[in-house]
Amino acid sequence: MTKNAFKKPKAPSMGTLLSRSLEFSGAPLPQDVEVGEVQHLPINVLQPNPRQPRRFFNEERLRALAESIREEGVLQPLMVRPLEGGQFEIVYGERRWRAAQLAGLPSVPARVRTLTDAQVELLAAIENLQREDLNRYDEVSYKLRLVAALFQTTPEEAIQRLRELRNQPESDPEQVNQLEHLFTQLGREKWPSFVTNGLPALRLPEALVEAVQTGKLEYTKALLIARAPQEHHTALLKWVLEEELSHAALTDVVAQLKPTPRSDADAQLLSLRRKISPRRLGKLPREQRVEAEKLIRRLHELLGD
Structure with a gap:
């Protein structure tokens, strides 16, 4: 991370972006962005x-929306940006596009804008956050994308900065005020709660993320399963989905689970992995280091690529 990466961001005010986000179901963009009229583009x-x-x-x-589109058409234009070869990338409105395909429409209404990748991500984030059926992971x-845009940094660095500000809010009152204003407009939660209760969603195992995104698994239950020993995740997920376990019942089950006991070989391998490092090998006497390197090469040959 570069020095002073988080100091005094020069990006447009996120409050301004969000307060005007209903225009075209997106955020206002810099003056050099061309806004096209609504036109019908082939699917x-x-x-x-x-x-x-x-x-x-x-x-x-999606099928219900497709049926509505058959009767009334696509009421809200998509936002797209031009690509090479006469193609267009959907900035937002992919759900409408998919439903229009199911409905058999040959074209959909769209506004064409010339956008950078950063502008596309910002617009898509703001538009999607207005959806009522948005799952917790997404x-x-x-929200993390918006915070990253606010701080003019990457999502990974934004996570680090959020945690720093939660632990020491007095370190940068200006950024704290920016966060409070942003999350006030987003609604639902305050930014410290987002750090504590939201960011863990990004560490969920892939299978749990998919279950949350598809609406099969509640986010709070996904967090409970993730707290269980990893070897129990698959069975717990299947059990919750098939038996529709309540949050309380799942809490009791997870509390009783313990990691599967390791065999002696597993324990020794884990211990060996902690000990082997170039630095530690370099501290060994020459004869011991040569012998250790031979054993490592032999182990590599036995295990293959």
Whole structure:
């Protein structure tokens, strides 16, 4: 991280962006951004945003939207940006695009804007956060994008900064005020609660993330399963989905679980992994180091690539 990376961001006020985000269901952009009129684009020239974290769509709701589109058409235009070869990338509105395909529409209404990758991520985050059916994992991902944009840094560095500010808010009152203003407009939670209760969503195992994103698993239950020993995750997930365990029942089950006892070989291997390092090998007497290097090479040969 570069020195003073978090000091006095020069980006447009996030409060201004959010307060005007209803315009075109997105955020206002710099003056050099061209805003196109609504036009109908063929379905087959549009493609999803590959950086879009929202990858799962409820099939039942998608079919219901498709039926509505058959009767009334696509009421709200998509936002797209031009690509090479006459193609367009969807900034937001992928759900409408998918439903329009199910409905058999040849084209959809869209506004075309020339956008940078950073602007696309900001617009997509703000638009998606307005959705009522947004799952907790995606909600946290989008909010983190907005925080990163506010601080003009990466999501990874934004996580670190959020934790620093939670522990020492007096270290930068200006940034704390920016966060409070941002989360006031977003609603639902304050930024310290987001740090404590939201960010853990990003550390969930992939199987639990998928279950949360598809709406099969409640976020609070996913957190409980994640606290259990890893070897029990698959069985717990299956049990919760099949038996519809309550939060209280799952809490009791997780509290009783213990890690599977390791065999002596497993324990020795774990201990060996902690001990082997170039620095530690370098401290050995020459004869012991040569012997250790031979054993490492032999172990590598036995285990293969």
